[in-house]
Amino acid sequence: MVSANPARNIVGVIGNVISFGLFLCHAPMFRQICKAKDVEEYKPDPYLATLLTCMLWVFYGLPIVHPNSILVVTVNGIGLVVQLVYLIIFFIYSTNNKRSKMLAVLGIEAAFMAAVVAGVLHGAHTHEMRSMIVGILCVICGSVQYASNLTVMVRVIRTESVEYMPFFLSLAIFLSGCCWTAYALIEFDLYVAIPNGLEAVLGLIQLILHFFYYKSTLKKKNIELPTVIVDSVDAVLRRSWGVTDSGVYFLLGPCSSVVRSPGA
Numbered sequence: 014m015v016s017a018n019p020a021r022n023i024v025g026v027i028g029n030v031i032s033f034g035l036f037l038c039h040a041p042m043f044r045q046i047c048k049a050k051d052v053e054e055y056k057p058d059p060y061l062a063t064l065l066t067c068m069l070w071v072f073y074g075l076p077i078v079h080p081n082s083i084l085v086v087t088v089n090g091i092g093l094v095v096q097l098v099y100l101i102i103f104f105i106y107s108t109n110n111k112r113s114k115m116l117a118v119l120g121i122e123a124a125f126m127a128a129v130v131a132g133v134l135h136g137a138h139t140h141e142m143r144s145m146i147v148g149i150l151c152v153i154c155g156s157v158q159y160a161s162n163l164t165v166m167v168r169v170i171r172t173e174s175v176e177y178m179p180f181f182l183s184l185a186i187f188l189s190g191c192c193w194t195a196y197a198l199i200e201f202d203l204y205v206a207i208p209n210g211l212e213a214v215l216g217l218i219q220l221i222l223h224f225f226y227y228k229s230t231l232k233k234k235n236i237e238l239p240t241v242i243v244d245s246v247d248a249v250l251r252r253s254w255g256v257t258d259s260g261v262y263f264l265l266g267p268c269s270s271v272v273r274s275p276g277a
Contacts, residue, residue, distance in 0.1 A: 021199040025084035028192035032088045035185055036095045043102050050106055057103045057115050060096050065122045066154040067093040072130060073151050073204070079144040084196070085205065148204030155208030162186075162215050169222050173229045180223050187216025 046052055067089040072078060074085035100119075104112055129150065137143045165178050190213030197206035 018200055021196055022084070024192055024196045024199065028189060028196055029084060029088045029091075031185055031189045031192060033091055035182075035189060036092050038182065039099060043099055046102060046106055052103055052106050052111070055103075057100060057107075057111070057118075060099045060103065061115070061118050061122070062154075062158060064093065064096040064100065064119075065125070066151070066158060067096060068122070068126050069129070069147065069151045069154060072126070072133075073144070073147045077143070078133065078140065078147055079202075080140060081200070082202075082205075144204065152204050152207050156211055159208055159212045159215060162219070166215075166218060166222060169226060173226050175223050175226050178219060178222070180220075180227075183216055183219035183223060187213060187220055190214070190216050 042055070046055070070089035071086055071093060074082035074089065079085075100115065104115055107115070129147070133143050133146050137146055169175055169178050190209050190211075193209035194206055194213050197203075197209060
């Protein structure tokens, strides 16, 4: 059921559009994986985590749990499909060892969701109780994913460079957080407000970091320009996607952040 409040619906639709764009920001990296037919050092962990978060939010937004939250269902339903596509590509081009680990994690997530759904529907008999149980789980998962952006921000401060934190991505994260926080406050929903309020704050901090370190990034690029020629194409791609020699995950794709479930 859609909320009767027009302002809330408008804000939610805008949030859906922004969040959909954020989900698709990882598409260039997966196009490259398909071309190379190899996942290289990339890991499926962020997408597995986002898949679980999306499943929880879809369940939260259903009328049997939290009425008038269909826009939460739509954005996370889209996110769920996108993550499944990403994971299928990962599975196709991964080694057998990585495939086994993916299947194990997916099995655990499926069992966890089945337990949550069965426990909530059979153990909680009011919308308030169901919303509280599922909402708390969503807040925990969403907040952990959004807070993982701190890794990127620490890197920016340490290197005095925003090379691995694209401006328009930071702006989109900030706007997405603001939209979904406003959505949650119009008809107060604490469980949607907490993680998205955190997202808005982190997005604002990223924009502030851009303001402080943009010029120093340009200077470093000008200094390093002559050495870029000797780099292999593979090395350039790895730097732009944030994959270090140790396989640490920072950013995926030229316009993406730590994978998350925007909008809820």
